[in-house]
Structure formats: C-alpha cells, structure tokens
Amino acid sequence: MNLELSQEQEFLRDAARNALGRVKTVEAAREALEDPGARPDLWPTACEAGWAGLIVDEEHGGAELGAFDAMLVMIEAGRVLAGIELLGHLPAAALLNAGGYGDLGAIAEGTQRATWLPTRPPTDDVPAWTVEARGGSRRAPAVALDGDRLSGTVAWVPDAPGADVLVVIGVDAGGEVAALAVDATQDGVSVEAVTRYDATRALGHVTLDGATGQRLALDAEGIAHAWYFAQTLLAAEAIGTVETCLASSVAYAKERFTFGRAIGSYQAVKHALVEVLRRRENAYSLLVYAGWSHEDRRDEFPLAASAARAAASAALDYAARELISVHGGIGATWEHDAPLFFRRAQLSRRLLGGMGDATDRVAGELLAKAGAV
Amino acid sequence: MDLNDTPEQAAYRVRVAAWLHEHRDEAPALDLPEEELVPAQRAWQRRLAENGMAGVTWPEEFGGQGLGPIESVIVGQEIAKARVPGILDVIGVGMLGPTIIAHGTQEQKGRYLGPMLHADEVWCQLFSEPAAGSDLAAVQCRARQEDDGSWRLTGQKVWTTNAQFSAHGLLLARTDADVPKHKGLTMFILPMDAEGVTIRGLRQISGEAEFNEVFLDDVRVEADAVVGGPGNGWGTALTTLMFERLTIGSGAEGLGYRPERFVELVARDEHASADPEVRRRLGEISIELLAVRFGGYRLLSMLQQGTIPGPEAGLAKVTTVSAAIEAFDLVADVLGPDALDEAGETAYGISFLPGLKSAGGTEEILRNTIGERVLGLPPEPRLDKGIPFSELRAKEREAVAK
Numbered sequence: 001m002n003l004e005l006s007q008e009q010e011f012l013r014d015a016a017r018n019a020l021g022r023v024k025t026v027e028a029a030r031e032a033l034e035d036p037g038a039r040p041d042l043w044p045t046a047c048e049a050g051w052a053g054l055i056v057d058e059e060h061g062g063a064e065l066g067a068f069d070a071m072l073v074m075i076e077a078g079r080v081l082a083g084i085e086l087l088g089h090l091p092a093a094a095l096l097n098a099g100g101y102g103d104l105g106a107i108a109e110g111t112q113r114a115t116w117l118p119t120r121p122p123t124d125d126v127p128a129w130t131v132e133a134r135g136g137s138r139r140a141p142a143v144a145l146d147g148d149r150l151s152g153t154v155a156w157v158p159d160a161p162g163a164d165v166l167v168v169i170g171v172d173a174g175g176e177v178a179a180l181a182v183d184a185t186q187d188g189v190s191v192e193a194v195t196r197y198d199a200t201r202a203l204g205h206v207t208l209d210g211a212t213g214q215r216l217a218l219d220a221e222g223i224a225h226a227w228y229f230a231q232t233l234l235a236a237e238a239i240g241t242v243e244t245c246l247a248s249s250v251a252y253a254k255e256r257f258t259f260g261r262a263i264g265s266y267q268a269v270k271h272a273l274v275e276v277l278r279r280r281e282n283a284y285s286l287l288v289y290a291g292w293s294h295e296d297r298r299d300e301f302p303l304a305a306s307a308a309r310a311a312a313s314a315a316l317d318y319a320a321r322e323l324i325s326v327h328g329g330i331g332a333t334w335e336h337d338a339p340l341f342f343r344r345a346q347l348s349r350r351l352l353g354g355m356g357d358a359t360d361r362v363a364g365e366l367l368a369k370a371g372a373v
Numbered sequence: 374m375d376l377n378d379t380p381e382q383a384a385y386r387v388r389v390a391a392w393l394h395e396h397r398d399e400a401p402a403l404d405l406p407e408e409e410l411v412p413a414q415r416a417w418q419r420r421l422a423e424n425g426m427a428g429v430t431w432p433e434e435f436g437g438q439g440l441g442p443i444e445s446v447i448v449g450q451e452i453a454k455a456r457v458p459g460i461l462d463v464i465g466v467g468m469l470g471p472t473i474i475a476h477g478t479q480e481q482k483g484r485y486l487g488p489m490l491h492a493d494e495v496w497c498q499l500f501s502e503p504a505a506g507s508d509l510a511a512v513q514c515r516a517r518q519e520d521d522g523s524w525r526l527t528g529q530k531v532w533t534t535n536a537q538f539s540a541h542g543l544l545l546a547r548t549d550a551d552v553p554k555h556k557g558l559t560m561f562i563l564p565m566d567a568e569g570v571t572i573r574g575l576r577q578i579s580g581e582a583e584f585n586e587v588f589l590d591d592v593r594v595e596a597d598a599v600v601g602g603p604g605n606g607w608g609t610a611l612t613t614l615m616f617e618r619l620t621i622g623s624g625a626e627g628l629g630y631r632p633e634r635f636v637e638l639v640a641r642d643e644h645a646s647a648d649p650e651v652r653r654r655l656g657e658i659s660i661e662l663l664a665v666r667f668g669g670y671r672l673l674s675m676l677q678q679g680t681i682p683g684p685e686a687g688l689a690k691v692t693t694v695s696a697a698i699e700a701f702d703l704v705a706d707v708l709g710p711d712a713l714d715e716a717g718e719t720a721y722g723i724s725f726l727p728g729l730k731s732a733g734g735t736e737e738i739l740r741n742t743i744g745e746r747v748l749g750l751p752p753e754p755r756l757d758k759g760i761p762f763s764e765l766r767a768k769e770r771e772a773v774a775k
Contacts, residue, residue, distance in 0.1 A: 274744045
C-alpha cells in the first residue's frame with residue numbers, strides 16, 4: 001500500500017505552484033470583479049506547462065498521465081483562484097482521446113482548446129441524460145441528435161467562450177447516445193459568454209442549431225465517465241481553495257488580539273478552524289479514493305468522484321464562511337480578499353449539477369449496490 | 374497510488390485466510406452468556422496467538438511476529454472477512470503490552486507479556502478517574518511509598534473495560550503532589566485480586582454494564598510494580614495513548630460503522646430508498662464514513678513509510694461517531710418506534726453512541742489539541758502550568774466555594 005505522492009507527482013505539483021506563482025491571480029480576481037476583461041489569459045501558461053495534453057496519450061503528443069495527476073494541478077489552480085480553462089478542457093480531452101478524435105495533437109498542444117457540454121450520466125436520472133438549464137428545475141433533456149445534426153441548449157458550460165472544439169453529447173429519438181466533436185466556429189453554434197458572481201470563471205450558455213461534428217467512438221459508459229472526471233476536478237480545485245482559506249484564517253487568528261488574547265486561543269474560533277481542517281482531510285481522502293478507483297476499480301469511480309465532489313464543495317462553503325467570520329467585519333468587505341474566495345465557493349457548489357446532485361448520486365450508487373428496489 | 378498488497382503481503386494474507394478458514398469452527402459464538410463467553414474468547418485468543426494472529430507487531434522475543442502495521446491490518450481484515458471474533462484483550466495486546474515493551478524492566482517483560490498475549494491473564498487500563506478524563510494528568514489516585522519500598526494505593530478509577538475478569542491493570546497514580554501535575558505521576562502494575570480492590574459494574578444508557586468503576590482502599594503493591602520509574606508516569610502514559618490512537622485510527626472501521634451497513638438497512642424500505650430527504654441524509658452520512666475509510670488507508674500508508682501520525686488522526690473518531698449518530702437516527706426515523714426495540718441493533722447503537730463521543734478524550738479537548746499542535750493556534754489560558762498539584766487543587770476548591 002502506498003498513497004503518498006510519487007516523486008513525479010511532487011514535481012508536477014511544485015511545477016504547477018511555481019508556474020501559477022508567477023501570475024498575480026488573486027489580485028487579478030479582484031480586478032476582474034469590476035472589469036471582466038481583466039481576467040488574465042492563463043491558457044498559454046497551461047500549454048507551456050503541458051497541462052493541455054496532461055491526460056492525452058503519448059503517441060498523440062500528450063503526457064499520458066493519470067486522472068489523479070490532473071487533480072493535483074487543479075488543487076494548485078484552486079489554491080490561488082487561477083481561472084484556467086481546465087475544467088472544460090480536461091474532460092473534453094479525455095473524451096476526444098478515448099473516442100479517436102482526428103486532431104489530438106492540437107488538443108494536446110493546446111493550440112485547439114476544447115470543452116464539453118456537461119451531460120448527466122443516465123444511471124440515476126429520469127429522464128436519462130439531462131443537462132443544466134437556467135432557473136426552475138434546472139434540468140433539461142440532453143442535446144437532440146437527428147442524423148448528424150445537433151440541436152439544443154446547455155447552460156453554464158465551463159470555459160465555453162473562445163473554445164475551439166465542443167464535445168457534445170447528443171441523444172437521438174430512440175434514446176441512443178453519441179458524443180460528437182463539434183467545430184465551435186461553424187454556423188449553428190452560438191456561445192453566450194456569462195460571468196456569474198465569481199469573475200475568475202468563464203462560463204457560457206451554448207446553443208446548437210443543426211450543428212454537425214465528428215462522431216467519437218465511445219459507448220454510453222465512456223461518455224458518462226466525463227461527468228465524474230469533471231466532478232473530481234472541481235473537487236480538487238475546491239480543496240486547494242480550502243487550503244488557502246485555512247492558512248489565511250489561522251494566520252489572522254494568531255495575530256489578532258481581543259480582550260488581551262489572540263483570537264485563535266478562544267475555543268469557539270479554534271474549534272471552527274479545526275472543523276475546516278477536518279473537512280479538508282475528509283475531502284482529500286475521498287479525492288485519493290477517486291484517483292485510486294479511476295485506475296484500479298473503475299466501477300467505484302462514480303461513487304468516489306461524487307463523494308469527493310460533495311465533500312469538497314461543502315468544505316469550501318464552510319471554509320469560505322469561516323474565513324469571513326474569523327476576520328470579523330472586514331472579512332465581508334472588498335478591503336479583504338475573503339469575498340473573492342466566498343464568491344468562488346458560491347458558484348462552485350452550484351456548477352455541474354451542484355453538490356446536491358452529487359450527494360444523491362452517492363446514495364443512489366450505494367443503494368443500487370445494496371439491491372434497493 | 375496503490376492499495377494493493379505486495380507479493381509478500383498477498384502471500385501472508387493467503388496464509389492467514391487459510392488458517393482462519395480451517396479453524397473457524399473453534400471460534401466462540403458471541404451470544405453466549407458472559408460466564409461462558411469469556412473463557413471461550415480466551416481460548417480463541419490463545420489459538421490466534423499460537424498461530425501468529427495476535428501481537429503481530431510485537432517483537433519475536435516476546436512471542437510476537439515482529440511484523441509491521443500493514444500485516445496487523447491484514448490479520449484484522451481477514452478475521453472480519455471470516456466472520457470470526459478477534460482477540461479478547463485488545464486493550465492489553467494493542468496498548469498496554471506495547472507500553473511495557475517500551476518502558477518495562479526485563480523481569481516485567483518476561484513475567485507479563487507471554488500470559489497477556491495468550492489471554493492466560495487479561496489486562497485492564499486504570500487511567501481515567503471521575504475528575505480526570507480528557508485532563509488525564511489531573512489523576513488523584515494516591516500512591517505512598519513505605520519504608521520497605523512497597524507502595525500503598527488509594528483512589529478511584531472509572532470506565533475500566535474488562536476489569537471484572539482482568540488479572541492485572543496498568544494504573545496511573547500520583548506519587549508526589551508537591552510538584553506540577555505532569556511531574557508527580559507514576560505507572561504501576563496492579564494485581565486485580567489484591568486486597569482492597571473493589572470492582573463495580575457501571576450501567577450505561579442501554580442498561581448494560583460494559584465498563585466498571587474500580588475502588589482502591591490502601592492497596593499494597595511491591596516495589597517492582599513500578600513501570601518506567603517513579604515520577605515518569607506521564608511519559609509512560611503518553612506511550613499508551615499513542616498506541617490507543619493507532620489502535621483506533623488504523624482500524625478506522627474497527628468500530629463497525631461501515632456505510633454499507635446503514636445503506637442496507639435503508640435499502641429494505643422501497644419508499645425510503647426513493648425519498649429525496651432520506652437519500653440526502655444517507656448520502657451525507659455515507660460520504661463521511663467513506664472519507665474515514667480512505668483516511669484510514671492514508672494513515673496506514675504513512676505508517677508503512679515510517680511516519681508516526683500526529684493528533685490529527687483523532688479527527689477520524691470525531692467523524693465516525695458523529696456520522697454514526699446521524700446514521701442510527703436516520704434508520705430509526707425510517708423504521709419509526711420499532712427501531713427503539715431494545716433487543717435490536719439500532720436501539721443499541723442509539724444508546725451506545727452518546728458515550729462514545731467522550732471515549733478516549735472528549736471531542737472538545739481533542740479539537741483544542743489539534744488546533745494547537747497541528748494548526749499552531751495559541752493555547753487557551755491555563756491555570757495549572759508550573760504550580761504544584763496540591764496548590765492547584767486548593768485553588769480549584771476555592772473557586773468552587775466563591
């Protein structure tokens with residue numbers, strides 16, 4: 001048994017920390033609040049570091065690393081609120097890589113940036129294969145596939161603005177599912193760029209009107225995998241953000257005095273910060289479960305990924321609120337960075353189905369295994 | 374990232390499983406009455422010890438296997454898989470024996486370890502007192518040395534598992550009240566049949582008495598009963614507490630609160646299985662318990678690399694107990710008042726868990742310790758540092774009287 005990071009993984013993590021350390025991402029997050037155009041373009045950094053092709057096969061120019069390696073990079077991105085387009089690109093690259101896409105070299109290099117239109121796997125939803133919709137029930141049927149024509153709308157797609165390739169999951173009238181690689185520049189594809197509450201994250205509402213693309217050689221299980229892989233990336237990113245929230249809260253609790261004592265000496269403050277640590281440890285343990293099951297126990301990956309996502313989102317929600325509380329009133333103002341972390345937490349917990357969907361999936365997976373009716 | 378056995382570990386697992394499979398009929402049934410169950414469990418522990426499945430991490434010279442924590446866990450996993458009970462004296466073999474190995478004299482090791490491992494003599498831990506639990510160094514049980522070198526012990530211990538059939542106890546007592554509280558402590562081996570020892574069962578919420586109170590009235594023990602030297606009791610106790618943490622942490626699921634157990638109970642009810650509120654609660658509980666499972670694997674991995682885990686390992690207990698409380702509540706909410714039938718496992722769990730929250734130190738004190746030692750937060754102001762224990766007690770009495 002060995003769950004420690006390998007030397008290569010430590011190197012990958014340290015390299016990511018260094019590369020992102022050269023960009024003042026937290027300051028940029030603040031500027032972007034007032035001017036969305038100020039969001040720094042971190043894609044060149046990602047390409048230079050090799051993250052675009054992180055999980056693409058070596059024969060196609062990628063690094064052919066594992067899912068957990070991708071999670072390690074996401075932890076570092078989350079730590080500094082870096083808005084890199086990996087949440088969209090990596091699950092898309094996984095589908096393109098497994099499905100025999102023609103121009104994988106460009107995907108691995110990052111000269112073509114991809115994203116996927118998040119589509120829930122069919123296992124526990126009725127109707128099967130749903131996507132995010134705006135408002136109301138928030139669920140709509142997947143994009144419709146008629147021959148080779150795709151039509152429909154998917155809301156809140158990560159990293160959609162400016163993406164070159166969209167991986168679209170379509171379902172035909174008979175309920176058959178297929179994934180297609182779609183050139184985003186064609187007529188019949190429109191992307192409405194959206195910034196919502198967290199200015200570091202680029203989102204888009206994507207509408208397809210008879211768009212066409214290359215069919216990928218993927219079965220339903222292969223297509224469903226992207227959903228869970230994306231959940232682990234979001235979880236990893238949240239864990240990185242929790243770590244920064246905790247470090248910042250602890251530092252302040254040591255230097256801020258009230259009634260003649262450092263506030264960190266009060267049990268009420270201390271216990272809450274230990275709660276942040278407890279939640280961080282639990283979320284990281286589940287991330288390890290997700291990384292391990294992805295390689296060695298694929299049938300448990302949906303359970304592990306959903307559990308990691310729900311735990312990490314809840315941990316971030318708690319940590320961001322605690323960051324504000326520990327700092328007192330100032331933590332709730334723009335004088336401090338806490339609102340940036342809070343905004344990240346608020347949006348993250350609601351993306352990709354939200355943490356409620358992930359929690360329900362955990363129950364669903366376990367109940368199915370126990371033979372529930 | 375690897376959860377698999379090495380070839381050597383796999384071969385070891387096969388040997389353990391094969392032996393257990395062959396001898397499982399010798400294992401005692403746990404529903405025997407206590408007067409029959411305990412002898413049967415002792416005989417079973419002897420069989421396990423003779424075949425290398427007790428004291429796996431003990432040095433070979435004391436009858437152990439000299440193996441690592443992973444092998445110990447493999448034995449635990451195979452015992453669970455074979456659905457046979459483990460050893461009776463987990464406290465002795467897991468915590469007190471290793472303390473004697475670390476701090477005891479050659480004579481003590483030669484005299485006590487063999488009979489402990491083979492359950493010829495069962496042991497109990499005499500640390501906690503009515504006024505000294507999480508703040509263990511506040512023990513008041515007094516030990517006074519006589520001119521002939523022997524000691525006289527007077528005081529009261531509590532939460533003593535297995536005391537009613539133990540041969541010996543490892544006892545923490547105050548030998549000097551005129552120095553600060555951590556300094557005046559000494560560890561003793563107490564024969565439980567010594568004159569002046571009274572053992573009384575302590576009934577819990579469930580009505581069962583799983584613990585005891587132990588009263589000591591001028592009990593004489595010989596000079597060679599001291600473990601680790603007079604005045605060194607706190608250091609000796611810390612060794613026991615470290616092994617306690619490992620015993621609980623590395624067998625994270627040893628408490629039996631696996632997520633699958635609760636899921637199976639809910640799965641029997643088709644309406645509950647489809648109810649969004651039930652599913653949300655079940656999902657949240659399962660996430661916590663799955664995290665404990667993989668946190669346990671992370672701990673084992675650290676141990677295998679030679680790292681001793683710090684106090685943060687105690688968070689697994691916090692998570693487990695809180696999640697188990699939620700889980701039994703959920704099952705009982707699904708089943709209704711039927712769940713409170715005292716003969717059933719749900720009622721038992723509901724009764725048992727409130728006390729478990731404080732076992733091995735309260736959650737509140739554990740969070741203090743982790744906040745200070747792991748996060749580096751400043752300590753609470755303390756009134757007990759650097760002053761003699763006798764003065765501290767006088768101050769406490771004064772404060773109450775005000």
